[in-house]
Amino acid sequence: MADRDDFDRRLQEARARQGLEAAPKGRGGGLPGGAWGIGFRVGVELVSALAVGLAIGWALDRWLGTGPWLLMLFVVLGVAAGVLNVYRVFMPRSGPR
Amino acid sequence: MAAEGKAIDALSQFALTPVLGKVGASVGFTQSNAHMLIAVGLVTALMMWGTARRAVVPGRLQALAEAAYEFVHEMATGQIGEEGKRFFPFLFSLFMFILFGNLLGMLPYAFTFTSHIAVTFTLAAIVFVLITAVGLAIHGWHWFSYFKPEGLNPALAVLVVPIEIISYLSRPISLSVRLFANMVAGHVMLKVFASFVVMLGTAGVLGVLGAAAPLAINVALVGFEFLVAFLQAYVFAILTSIYLHDAVHLH
Incomplete structure (x- = not known):
């Protein structure tokens, strides 16, 4: 079995040299980069959080009859959540905190 | 079909039409559903035939099946940790279903069922229910602390918790x-560039020469697609595993 381990080790090293091995990943990493990919991701994260904020605000207003106020509040919260999402794209929350 | 008259009709390719004649029409069985079944069939066939021989030196099909298996397995254990093995079957089916859906759509005359928000949102909703259920099952009421970062000023919690x-x-x-x-x-x-090719190609000698440019772009686009x-x-599967990690470990 010894040379089998040895073979595995050498194979591992060769693969790492050739860049075939996945880079040792920090958690949440491994998401593909590229300007287009990141730009698109940021846009989607922002808009989807805003949409959720809008939906919650609109539904609560309709339910409680509180005019436009909750909608306005939750749109702001939605934008904040979108920014939080974008922050997490670049700084995944990981490890002990 | 590419260009009716002078208008570019880029969206009709996403229209649903019933297949299987009368039966399909009456139960609303569209080409989208048919392609989903084909995708499931192909994934099943790949895994069945790929693992049937169990050769020590894998053939092409077995190598493909093993590569797919190990790719997702590594994603599951790498992102989620040891617990990831429990979610491997789910992640694998999800990844292969979406992958085959995307790839099937690249075939001529085929339909891309992942181009419908109804399909992708259903998949995402399944993921959402799963991560919430897993979080609640493992952590119980404590799971709700996920929305409140520890050591947070209670006054700020009013703001932060809704945002989370x-x-x-x-x-x-x-x-x-x-x-x-x-x-x-x-x-x-x-579709748009293919329409350009057809429109220019029917516009005389100069048009045919001009059609080479959109054709070249389309060749590049197919590779890009x-x-x-x-x-x-991959992104869908890895985000799912990141969410599962959060559900299992809370932070």
């Missing part, structure tokens, strides 16, 4: 919109 909840609820939306928008955008671009097909299936 909105952020959590936006996950299925961003997950589904990303896949759907990528597939739609890619196929619309392919294959990349996107893999990438989006």
Whole structure:
């Protein structure tokens, strides 16, 4: 079995040299980069959080009859959540905190 | 079909039409459903035939099946940890279903079922229900502390907790919109440039020469779309495993 381990080790090293091995990943990493990919991701994260904020605000207003106020509040919260999402794209929350 | 008259009709490729004649029409069985069944059939066939021989030196099919298996297995254990093995079957089916859906859409005359928000949102909703259920099952009431970072000033919690909840609820939306928008955008671009080729090609000698440019772009786009097909299936699966990690470990 010894040379089998040895073979595995050498194979591992060769693969790492050739860049075939996945880079040792920090958690949440491994998401593909590229300007287009990141730009698109940021846009989607922002808009989807805003949409959720809008939906919650609109539904609560309709339910409680509180005019436009909750909608306005939750749109702001939605934008904040979108920014939080974008922050997490670049700084995944990981490890002990 | 590419260009009716002078208008570019880029969206009709996403229209649903019933298949299987009268039976299909009466139960609403469309080409989208048919392609889903084909995708499931192909994934099943790949795994069945690929693992049937169990050769020590794998043949082509077995190598493909093993590569797919190990790719997802590594993703599951790498992102989620040891517990990831429990979610491997789910992640694998999800990844392969989306991947084959994306790739099937690249065949001529085929339909891309991942280009419908109804399909991608259903998948994302399943993921959302799963991560919430797993979090609740493992952590019970303590799971709700996920929305409140520890050591937080109680006064700020009024602000932060709703933001965290909105952020959590936006996950299925961003997950589904990303896949759907990528597939739609890619196929619309392919169709638009293909229409250019046809329109220019019918406009005399100069047109035929001019048609070479959009044709070249389309060739490049097809390659790019294959990349996107893999990438989006991968992104969907890896985000799911990141969410599962959060559900299992809370932070």
